[in-house]
Amino acid sequence: MGMQPRHRTRCRGDDEDGECKTCDGDRTHRPPLKPATHGREAYSPSRYAHDAVTTQPADREPTNELRFSVIVPAFRAEATITATIESLLAQSYLPREIIVVDDGSPDETAEVVAGFGAPVVLIRQENGGTSSARNRGIAAATGDVICFLDADDVYEPGRLASVAAAFAAEPELDAVLTDAALVEPARTVLASSWWPAEANRVRLDIRAKIIFCALCIRRPVLTELGPFDQRFHLLEDVEMWHRIVCRGYRVGYVDEPSYIYKINPVGKTQAAQTVNGEWELFRIDLRYALAWKTPLSWRPRLAFRSLRHLRTSLKARVSR
Incomplete structure (x- = not known):
């Protein structure tokens, strides 16, 4: 409950x-x-992903070596934030803190979040966008590993336990990515289905399209990487993923869809497919095609891909 x-x-x-x-x-x-649902059904793991980890809350350990901070940027999330937070409180491996950054919501998002006690922490700020909210949460985090969760998505109960196990098995890892289930009204697909068949699922590279919120990163690594680039309004997470892999950070992979990503027909996922989204993809790929830290073998692919995004963006602008 x-x-x-x-x-x-x-x-x-x-x-x-x-x-x-x-x-x-x-x-x-x-x-x-x-169970408080605030206009939505209560969280039920089996409803969204059949193969996800389903460790029950009764198995949780009171203390853990690796400390997780989960950052939740929230804007107009009054109807969904309760289920999001409850999925974190139901983890078999409890996070050290759940930092919800209310990005100037005009509804009662902040009031709903304030009703939870520790380990939920509420930070309020004027509206500055997702990048600004994530950066604010990272600055306030005290955990060893930073995870992200959108305010309308949920974790399966065993997600943090599986990530902790991956870090324990390979202590040299800088980050761990899990598979994600993308839930639409008519179907559910896995993020891993986007990857090329030859992609290495243990050491991912620039070819893999990922759900960034399914990535957990060591806090010192995020400090080295720097903040999310607030010049990107739709695809700041794609830019950060390029930054991670092009600089050679070691990313492990857990083949379990323990992040449940709700496809919003009017959300950022769909907006990223618009003219502005293609323009941002062009800028990102071109930036890293020219970056000196990008492996030489990746640069032609990035350059070609940037031109493809530019062509798509220009064609869409002309056809308006």
Whole structure:
């Protein structure tokens, strides 16, 4: 059972005389202890991915060596943030902290988050975009490993345990990526299905399209990489992935779809396929085709791909 937010709502009176029969006299309601869904179904792991890790919360350990900080940028997420946080609190390997950065939401996102206790931490800021919110969360994080989660997605209960096991098995790894299940109304596909058949699933390279939030990175590595580039408004995570692999960081892979990515028809995933998305892809690929840290064997591929994105972007602009 998920945790119920502890925020209170003002009593408006339930009977004809305006007297409330459920408050405790101070004119505030205390919600009953039941799973809070805020307009969506309660989180159910098996509903989204059949092959995901399903370690139950009862198996959790109270202390763990590797400390995880999970960064959740949130904007207008009142309807989804509860299930997102509950999926983190249901982890068999509990995170050290869950940092939710409310990016100037005009709804009650911050109030919902504030109803949770530790390890949930709420940071509020003026609207600055996803990159700004992630950077703010990273700056506040104290864990050994930084993970990311969008405010309308969820983790399977065994996700952090599988990532911790991967780091323990190969301590030299700088980051660990898990597979992800992309959930649409009519179908579910795996992120790994995008990869070329010859791609190395243990040491990924620039060819792999990934769900960036399925990546967990050691905090010192993120410090070396620097912040997300706020000049990219749609594909800042793609730029960061290029930065990671082109600089030769070691990325491990867990072949389990333990990140559940909800496809939003009006979200950033779809927006990335627009003219502006193609233009940002052109800029990213060109940047790393010319970067001196990019392996020489990758540069022709990146240069060719950048021209393809440029052509697509220009054709779309002309056809408008």
